[in-house]
Amino acid sequence: MLPNLRQTYFVIFAGCTSLILIALYMQHQMGLHPCPLCVTQRVFVIAVGLIALVAALHNSKGFSNTIYSGLAVVAGIIGAGVSARHVWIQNLPEDQVPACGPGLEYMFETFPLFDALALLFQGDGNCADVVWSFLGLSIPAWTFVAFVGLIVLCTWQGMRRA
Template identity: 90%
Template sequence: MLPNLRQTYFIIFAGCTSLILTALYMQYQMGLHPCPLCVTQRIFVIVVGLIALAAALHNPKGFGNKIYSGLGLVSGLIGAGVSARHVWIQNLPEDQVPACGPGLEYMFETFPLFDALALLFQGDGNCADVVWSFLGLSIPAWTFVAFAGLVALCFWQGLRKA
């Protein structure tokens, strides 16, 4: 028996929560500090999770479900795009890697908000470092896989009848 819409939204929320807890574990217990693109990916995981939580609590029917699933789908696709860019940067030849930029705190203290956000999405040389991998895939590659699953679930939710 398949889970109903509400249960599936809670599953999406739980998955996003697990991803963020894993990222925090890697940061604070393993000492793997996030680069700007990592932070951006985290933001989109949180956005998808919050949309799913809102949908689970609201338990929408019909068009409302399509709105929530569409918002989750778009957020997941943007996150997947950021992950794909990150993997691309990691696979560039050394001479083509962008220069390392300023730290996140400095960016948000010094630049206007939209300029800081643009720099965050762009990534820098710090993003090219592969600091951890599992089964030959880096953290951004695994995050891309996670976004692909979240996108698939959100798409499926939009097709389902309430």
């Protein structure tokens, strides 16, 4: 028997929470400092998780389920796009890697919002470093895989009926 909509949204929320906890473990225990694109991917994982949590708490059905799942899919697609860009930067030849830019905090304090966001999505030289991998895939590649899974699951949620 399939889990109901509410249970599946809680599973999505738990998955997103696990991804963030893994990221925090890698940052604070393993000493892997996130680049701007890593931070952006975290924001979209959190967004999908929060949308799923609200949908579960609301016990969405019918049209509201379609809205929640649609919002989660959109956040997942944007996150997957950021992850794909990050993987692309990691696979550029060394002479084509973007120069290292200012830190994330400096960008948002100094530049107008849209200029800071444009710089953020460009990535920089720090984003090209592969500091950890598992089964031949880097952290952004695994994050891309996770986003694809979240997109599939949220799409399925949107097509289900209570």
